[in-house]
Amino acid sequence: MLDGIGWIATAIFSASYFFRRQAALRSIQAAAACLWVVYGLMIGATPVVAANVIVAAAALYSLIFRRTGQTLS
Secondary structure, eight states, X not given: OHHHHHXXXXXXXXXXXXXXXXXXXXXXXHHHHHHHHHHXXXXXXXXXXXXXXXXXXXXXXXXXXXXXXXXXX
């Protein structure tokens, strides 16, 4: 099951390259990053968790704030 989560995360992230709409791309990237966070937690890999928290946050920021035309600043 553990390897399965990693493979599913890989497949979802790879699939994101086939989306043209920015919202779909960011949604897929955020979902894959969340799976990678779960995988990283399960194997005790802090760098995997940290990197994918950053990726998920960036994807969600881009998805939410760019859609509304707002920024954090």
